[in-house]
Amino acid sequence: MEITFAQPEDEIAALRQLLAERDGVIAEQAAALAERDAQLVTSALEIEHLRVQLAALRRQQYGQSSERLAADIAQLELRLEDLEESQAEQAAAHEARQDRAVRRRQPAVRKPLPAHLPRQEIVHEPATVCGCCPRKALARLGEDVTEVLEKVPARLQVIRHVRPRYACRICEGVFQAPAPDLPIERGRPGPGLLAHVAVSKYCDGLPLYRQAAILAREGVEIERAVLADWMGHVAWWLAPIAARIGTHVMAQPVLWTDDTTTRVLAPGTGKTRQARFWVYAIDPRPYAGQGPPAAFYRYSPDRRGERPRDHLAGFRGYLQADAYSGYEALYRPDGMVPARITQVACWAHARRGSVASFVVR
Numbered sequence: 001m002e003i004t005f006a007q008p009e010d011e012i013a014a015l016r017q018l019l020a021e022r023d024g025v026i027a028e029q030a031a032a033l034a035e036r037d038a039q040l041v042t043s044a045l046e047i048e049h050l051r052v053q054l055a056a057l058r059r060q061q062y063g064q065s066s067e068r069l070a071a072d073i074a075q076l077e078l079r080l081e082d083l084e085e086s087q088a089e090q091a092a093a094h095e096a097r098q099d100r101a102v103r104r105r106q107p108a109v110r111k112p113l114p115a116h117l118p119r120q121e122i123v124h125e126p127a128t129v130c131g132c133c134p135r136k137a138l139a140r141l142g143e144d145v146t147e148v149l150e151k152v153p154a155r156l157q158v159i160r161h162v163r164p165r166y167a168c169r170i171c172e173g174v175f176q177a178p179a180p181d182l183p184i185e186r187g188r189p190g191p192g193l194l195a196h197v198a199v200s201k202y203c204d205g206l207p208l209y210r211q212a213a214i215l216a217r218e219g220v221e222i223e224r225a226v227l228a229d230w231m232g233h234v235a236w237w238l239a240p241i242a243a244r245i246g247t248h249v250m251a252q253p254v255l256w257t258d259d260t261t262t263r264v265l266a267p268g269t270g271k272t273r274q275a276r277f278w279v280y281a282i283d284p285r286p287y288a289g290q291g292p293p294a295a296f297y298r299y300s301p302d303r304r305g306e307r308p309r310d311h312l313a314g315f316r317g318y319l320q321a322d323a324y325s326g327y328e329a330l331y332r333p334d335g336m337v338p339a340r341i342t343q344v345a346c347w348a349h350a351r352r353g354s355v356a357s358f359v360v361r
Helices: 008-060 066-097 191-202 208-217 224-250 306-311 325-331 352-360
Strands: 165-167 174-176 254-266 271-282 294-300 317-320 341-344
Touching: 191 208, 191 224, 208 224, 224 271, 224 294, 271 306, 294 306, 306 325, 325 341
Parallel strands: 254 317, 317 341
Antiparallel strands: 165 174, 254 271, 271 294
């Protein structure tokens, strides 16, 4: 709709008002952009600060007890992750409202996607634009390939083991294949489901009650107590394998060992207490030994010196460990009998004093 003015002065005043409104909108947008840029700069500085702190803590892991630093590193990782997500969200919102990006975050170096992953090709054929040529007359010049990493959601399925019964019309004998061996007798979980529940609980730290809720979202109602019963059967099945790994590890001439803390429930108190996991690792490759690397884990409710002595009762050879006093009895001879275990000092612990002095100076 065209607007007419009685006098040129009225038209000029209206145009000046429109210009003033436009200038006001531009000023508001400029202020918002400046505030957003300041937030991005602040986030970038804090992210860089956290990265420096993380690098320092990771270096200290080899100079101090890692248990004291694990919680600090985890908290910094979470804070850094949150800041990077917020920065990316702000940058995306800023770029969506502008024709050009004002301040782009430097993209990370992209590594090629792993070659062992299966590939699914989706070919996007172009629509013919000229309209004068049939498709079979087109010559293919080449192609551009864009690889996108996608997650295919895991799905539950029911596997039906069908065992037909047959009867002989001559001898009247009945024949049927034996029932398949299942991980849990008369149970319904397959080995793949059991492995998934075990890995989710013990590797990913996902409690059974949360896994029960996840299964319920897929329409499968399985109580937490049932999942716990499954894990008990899994432990029973894996116990002989763990024992064989322990026999193999303890038969090696060189062992590396360390322990770490873990929080466990204290029955009857409603609280948790600190327990220990001990690892005894082998890797024959550095000294041209035979066999693959392996690790044997043991649990103990405390860190008393008798724990490693019990674990290493049948071991003879070289033991590389930290300066924990509980190992000292293993290195002492028994009267005229030489010690079964020879101590190998740890460079990571030996360098503590030197690194601390260097940092102070």
